[in-house]
Amino acid sequence: QVQLVESGGGLVKPGGSLRLSCAASGFTFSDYYMSWIRQAPGKGLEWVSYISSSGSTIYYADSVKGRFTISRDNAKNSLYLQMNSLRAEDTAVFYCARGHDYGGIAFDYWGQGTLVTVSS
Amino acid sequence: QSVLTQPPSASGTPGQRVTISCSGSSSNIGSNTVNWYQQLPGTAPKLLIYSNNQRPSGVPDRFSGSKSGTSASLAISGLQSEDEADYYCATWDGSLNGSYVFGTGTKVTVL
Numbered sequence: 001q002v003q004l005v006e007s008g009g010g011l012v013k014p015g016g017s018l019r020l021s022c023a024a025s026g027f028t029f030s031d032y033y034m035s036w037i038r039q040a041p042g043k044g045l046e047w048v049s050y051i052s053s054s055g056s057t058i059y060y061a062d063s064v065k066g067r068f069t070i071s072r073d074n075a076k077n078s079l080y081l082q083m084n085s086l087r088a089e090d091t092a093v094f095y096c097a098r099g100h101d102y103g104g105i106a107f108d109y110w111g112q113g114t115l116v117t118v119s120s
Numbered sequence: 121q122s123v124l125t126q127p128p129s130a131s132g133t134p135g136q137r138v139t140i141s142c143s144g145s146s147s148n149i150g151s152n153t154v155n156w157y158q159q160l161p162g163t164a165p166k167l168l169i170y171s172n173n174q175r176p177s178g179v180p181d182r183f184s185g186s187k188s189g190t191s192a193s194l195a196i197s198g199l200q201s202e203d204e205a206d207y208y209c210a211t212w213d214g215s216l217n218g219s220y221v222f223g224t225g226t227k228v229t230v231l
């Protein structure tokens with residue numbers, strides 16, 4: 001069965017860095033778009049970044065552009081998010097999600113999330 | 121702030137029909153398909169509807185979606201207690217450099 005397991009979250013000071021990982025299993029990872037989506041405590045969902053199956057196409061939300069970098073290693077079935085210059089407003093649960101092309105991309109499987117807390 | 125607007129809350133008694141609206145613009149809903157996600161308390165979101173009105177395997181047929189112009193709707197017929205959750209519409213926005221946008225979210229309460 002499809003599984004997405006995030007790791008790497010934790011407490012970091014403002015201005016610091018953190019690298020999130022998402023281990024995928026149960027499907028052919030290299031066939032799918034992948035994305036990071038976050039949810040601040042008590043708030044709604046916010047899309048963060050997206051990477052195509054080959055890694056050749058990448059998009060970022062304006063709120064993280066220039067600070068976050070998405071990448072993937074298809075040989076290791078893994079998705080990553082390098083987060084630099086972290087701010088208090090980046091505090092959130094970060095989910096990795098699989099993008100399925102139904103003729104438009106929808107995120108059909110999600111991990112359980114990893115909490116990132118940015119605080120001094 | 122989100123570019124897709126939903127009512128903050130909706131409610132109904134068991135067995136009733138509840139409808140949630142999602143209002144966007146020509147650059148998002150008007151030109152792309154709409155997806156809906158359900159988030160039960162304390163859990164990760166789950167895909168509920170894709171391509172405006174399609175249900176993934178395992179989603180009960182009492183959930184239905186529709187789209188018209190720059191708006192979309194999610195209907196829950198025969199409301200059940202386990203439907204109490206947050207619901208989000210979402211789509212791509214061509215004016216935001218490939219961004220995927222979520223709605224503001226609607227909390228459904230079963231009275």
